[in-house]
Amino acid sequence: MAATIESYYNITEKVDRLRAFYNKYGGEALFIVPSGLDRDALLDIICGGDPYFGDRPTVWTVGDLYKELQRITGSSVRVIDPPDHNLILRWLLEEFLSEMEKDGVALAPGLYHKGFVTVLGDNIKELLAEEVSCEGLSQALFDEEEPDPALPEAVLITLYERYTDYLAEYGLADAAQIATLTRLKLNAPEALEFVAGKRLVLAGFLSFTGAQLKLVRALCDIAEVLMLQPETGLDGFHDGISQLGSEYYGRPEWNVPIVKLEASNAYLELEALARETALWIEGAGGFAELGGLDDYGEVGLLISPDRLPVMEYALSRYKIPYNIQVRGTVGETLAGDLPSMIWRVWNSNWDNYNTAILLANPLLFSEEGGFAAEYDESSFPEGYDEWRRALSPSARKRLAEIRALCLAFEKGGRPADILSLWHDFLEGADAVGGAVRVASGEPSLDERVKDVSHAIYELKKKIKNLNDEAKYIGPAAGVVLRGGDAAAFISDWGRTATLPIQLPQSHSLTLYAGMPPILTEHRYWLMAGVDYNSWPGMLRESLLLRNDNKVRFNAGSPDDEEHPHLPEIREEREQKEAIFRRLLATGREGVVIARSLTDASKDPVAESQFVAPLFKRHDPKRGWREAGKVCYPLDAALPDGDGPWFPQAEIICTPVSPAPTHKVPEGRADEEGKPVVRISDIDTWNVCPYLYWCQSRLRFERPRTELYDPRVAGILSHRIWEEAIQAKAAEPKLSLQIYVMENWRRFKDECYPALDADPRLARHEKNLMRQLFAMAAMQDEIEARIPAGARLKIETECALEGFELNGALFRGQADRIDYYADGAVVMDYKLGRSAAHDKELQVPAYCAILKEAGIAVQGLGWFGQRDCSVSGYFNGGYFDIYAAGGTKRSRQSADERMEEALSVMEQMAESVKNGIYRPKYDVKAQRCKSCAFYVLCRKRETQGYIAAEPEESEGNGDE
Ligand code: SF4
Known part of the structure; x- marks a missing residue:
């Protein structure tokens, strides 16, 4: 019996034909499709996409037919899955490599590479699909000669033979052998009877492998076959019709519009696809040239799997409902x-x-x-x-x-x-x-x-x-x-291992992350990545079977119709162009081909070689026409404010209304009664009143991210100096260094036990100890410079209470005051470097209070633990006593610093009385740079804000 062959552009043209066929033959009709994914597509076409309550048409793949013939004939050959295929090849390859090593055969290094199993598997699958025998290949390539075993072609033939022997020995078959096995099954009378009683429809096969072609010929000999063949519009392409030596019948005509989309980079390409689709449904944008879009369900969009997340993100931003139809692997x-x-x-x-x-x-x-x-x-x-x-x-x-x-x-x-x-x-x-x-x-x-x-x-x-x-x-x-x-x-x-496919959803765009089923159809079809690198992309000849060897093999018996044929590079390219055209044919009424003008390395990428021939038709009845072009250069990444704008997805680069003025936030805290201010807060308020409000009034704390806590280390340090100085006051000959060293363990246990308990703090413990011992030694030197009997007394942690200024009460506690006959020297202990504090006003404020109380101030300063130094302002000979670790003389005097402190205290009192605290936005100030409250104060919204990397705070953790 001969086959009836009809061609089509889009499978929907054959809906009536398919339904009529099924209605006529019912259960006798057997529809065969190229892949499992096409079963549902063809069922939908025959049943009209509506719920179908009658008997369902039988739609099978060749594999399904083989299983049925196996069932009828009782065969036990089992088709292995891809992981098993890899396992067997890996096992055979390892065995082969060790044999070669034993025989002293030097093989190409690529054979030892892990990815070689995949290369070998692909070559073997091709040989199986074309029904090439080991002997035939060996004969064609080496004639009767014994080949060098290290030659890639010899390796391929050896492993191909071992693989087929292995499968035969264990009753297995490769998926690439299914067409061959099905044809061989037809020799059994039961199988023959089954097929002869069927009316076959082969739908969607673009061209056949050698094994498939032989199967189709065998089926045509037994049963009535209707072949529905897709057309590509390519003259001379060796499709199923020419492979069967038949003629075209009832040829389709098409004149489908194509819009090109070009974007300056791959990300913008996907953004533009989503944006233009969102415009399209509103009747605007470049895609409207294809016709109206009433429902997103009319659109199919093809992208490569690696671009799926970006495409999904773009579609969601433009609020386009979508479903994903082709799923990936585990x-x-x-x-x-x-x-x-x-x-x-x-x-x-x-x-x-x-x-x-x-x-x-x-x-x-x-x-x-x-x-x-x-x-x-x-x-x-x-x-x-x-x-x-x-x-x-x-x-x-x-x-x-x-x-x-x-x-x-x-x-x-x-x-x-x-x-x-x-x-x-x-x-x-x-x-x-x-x-x-x-x-x-x-x-x-x-x-x-x-x-x-x-x-x-x-x-x-x-x-x-x-x-x-x-x-x-x-x-x-x-x-x-x-x-x-x-x-x-x-x-x-x-x-x-593949994942299941989602159920299709109506009214939503269908996104294909990979090749769609062959019988897929949509009113409109969008394809991303249509550039030179993908279509045709790099076509490489196999390392195991080079193109010239394929040509030699194919030339073996030119007149023998049954002689297998291995696809040569030229034919692979033609096949790819045909597939490209068939993908375009998925769109019944219009197609968009999108591409990026640059690749990932920002190098220009040319247009696909397959695009220009689409528009140069030799046959006026069959082809595509260019309907428009949409360009998205880099400066179109942001809409300019004149055109359409999606506020939920885009920002615009040209303001369409005056920029909103920045609203400066205000901290507020109403005072009841006379306000009380801690002197230790003066410097915070002076840097930024809003920061003071956050920290001291709202009691927000800077989140601590490190295990080491400088605040606890500060408490430990203060405790040491308080106790050591008191001991020194009681016993003037006492060495501070020896006292601190002897009591170091006790101080740690009492104030910061984690320093010893947690090994991760060992580094910090060592640093702290070294700094404290060094500073104790430095203070011993200072003590030695104080003339005997000159200092009258030392006080530590001295409370300074009840100082009223401008209606506010100031209260504080100085770390240490040394009293002399002519006045006092006030010192503060810091964990960081002393110089980082010499512009602070806390210590000058203590001094101002002492001065108001009638005590002359001869000096004020800071001990810096990190660099073992002293900074400060000292009158006359007091500089020589207290200067240590590189203390610099200052142009300012202690009195000037006290005046400055008084002035700031006055302003602060005013602010506290009003209860209003505004941010200062002093973005150059270290504390502002590293401030944790920059969101609350809206610092970054101020005009001209430049983000600065936070630097390590000099006064890290000082209390
Ligand atoms: S970021 Fe700067 S302006 Fe804002 S609260 Fe902190 S210190 Fe003040």
């Missing part, structure tokens, strides 16, 4: 990269970089669990032990589990054992729970949770299959994988 889920990430950490011996990346993985480590609670990021842990010390107990437990997993990998196991280890680890870590936490409150992330859950389901299924006697794949299942090979095996499995 390797693309949140769990996909984990095996290699974990192995990198193990290999790097838990280095800081790789371990920090792993810690950021939400499936294993959750912020909620407080893993980082004790982590001081400035400590840069390296190595397992340091990381353990740096993390919280829950994170430590997870680290131990990861370590145990890697040790188990090192020990090795069969593929099923390795996958079981991985499964138990993910279950133990509650990876699905981790995904739920990531997605919490964000419905658009629900799919990610389902993906992780499905990845674990697939893992369980694969382990069951590998352990199933009935699904035994021979000794390859028992190969022992160790270390990096074990981790790589899990990743490889993830790349081949």
Whole structure:
């Protein structure tokens, strides 16, 4: 029987034909489609997309037909899945490499590379699909001669032969052999009878592999076949019709408009696609040239899988409802990269970089669990032990589990054992729970949770299959994988295990992240990334079977119709152009092809070579026409204010209304009675009244991010000086240094016990001790310079109360006052450098109060612990006594500083009485630069604000 062949542009043109065929033949009709994903598409076309309550048409792939013939004939050959295909090849390759090594054959280094199994697998699949025999290939390439075993073609032939022998020995078949096996099944009378009783429709096959072509010829010999062949408009393309030596019948006509979209970079390209689609539904924008858009459900959009997140983000920003129709593999889920990430950490011996990346993985480590609670990021842990010390107990437990997993990998196991280890680890870590936490409150992330859950389901299924006697794949299942090979095996499995496809949703744009099913159709079709790098992209000849060898093989028996044919580079390019055109044909009424003008390295990218020929038609009835061009140069990234504007998604670069004036916030605190001011707050108020309001009135605290607490260290230091100075006052010959050294442990235990208890503070403890001992020694030197009997007394922590100025009461406590016959010297102890404080007014304010009380002030200054120094303002000979660690003489005197302090105290009293505190926005001031309240005071909204990196505060932690 001969086949009836009809061609079409878009499968919807054949709706009536398909329905009529089904109505006529009912259960006798058998529809065969190229892939499993096309089953639903064809069912929808035949049943009209409506609920269908009658018997459903039988739509199968060739694989389904093979299964049915197997059932009828009782055959037991089992078709393996891609992970098994890889396992068998890996096993055969390892065996082959060790044989070659033993024989002293030097092979090309690429054969030892991990990715070589994939290259080998692709070549073998091609040979199987074209029904090329080992003998035929060997004969064509080497004639009768014994080839050099190191030659790539000889390696391919050897491994191809071993692979097919292996499959035959264990009753297995590769998926690429299905067409061949189906044809061979037709030799059985039961199978023949079954097919002969059917009316076959082959829908959507663009061209056939050698094995498929032989099967189609065999089917045509047995049954009545209707072939619905897609057209490409390419003259001379070797499609199914010409492969069968038939003629075109009932040819379609088309004249579909295409709009080109060009953007200056890949990100803008996707943004522009979303933006123009949002404009289109409003009847505006460049895509409107294609016709009206009434419903987003009329649009299909194709992008590459790696661009899916950016496309989703752009669509959501422009509020375009969408559904994703082509899903990826387990390797693309949140769990996909984990095996290699974990192995990198193990290999790097838990280095800081790789371990920090792993810690950021939400499936294993959750912020909620407080893993980082004790982590001081400035400590840069390296190595397992340091990381353990740096993390919280829950994170430590997870680290131990990861370590145990890697040790188990090192020990090795069969593929099923390795996958079981991985499964138990993910279950133990509650990876699905981790995904739920990531997605919490964000419905658009629900799919990610389902993906992780499905990845674990697939893992369980694969382990069951590998352990199933009935699904035994021979000794390859028992190969022992160790270390990096074990981790790589899990990743490889993830790349081949597919995820389920979402149910389609009406009224929403359909996003295809990868090749859509062949029978897909939409009113409008949008394609991103249509540039030279992708269409045709780089077509490389195989390293194992070079193009000239394919040409030699094909030239073997030119007159023999049955002689297999291997696709040459030229034919692969033609095939790619045909596929490109068939993708365009997905759009019934219009197409958009989008591209970026530059690649990831900012180099210009040319237009696809397939685009220009679309518009140069030889056949006026069949082709595409250019309907417009939309350009998005970089300066169109922001709308200019004159054109349409999506306020929820875009900002505009030209203001359309006067900029709103910045509103300066005010802190307010009403005073009841006479206000009381702490003198230690003067400097804060002087830097910024708003900061004073936040800290002293609202009692907001700067969040502490480090383990070491300078405030507690300040209390410890003050306690030491208070006690040591009192001891010195009682016993003038006492050495401060010896006193501090002898009592250091007691001071620590009383004021900052964590310094000893926590090993992470050891570094800080050592620093603090060194600084305190050095400063005690420096004070001993100062003490030695004070003439005997000159100092009358020393007071520490002296309260200065009840000083009233401008209606406010000032209150404070000086660290230390040395009294002499002619006046007093007031000193303050600081943890930081002394010079960082010499512009402060707190100590001059104490002095001003003393002066008001009738006590002359001969000097005021600061001891700086960090650099063991003194800064200050000292009269006459007092400078020589107190100067230490590089004290500079100042042009200002202590009296001038006191006047300054009084003036600021007066202003502060006024402010406190009014209860109004405005920010000063002194962005050059150190405290303003590193201030924690910059959001509250709206500092960054002020005109001319320039963000400055916060610098380390000089007065770090001083109290
Ligand atoms: S950021 Fe600057 S202006 Fe704002 S509160 Fe802090 S110190 Fe004041």
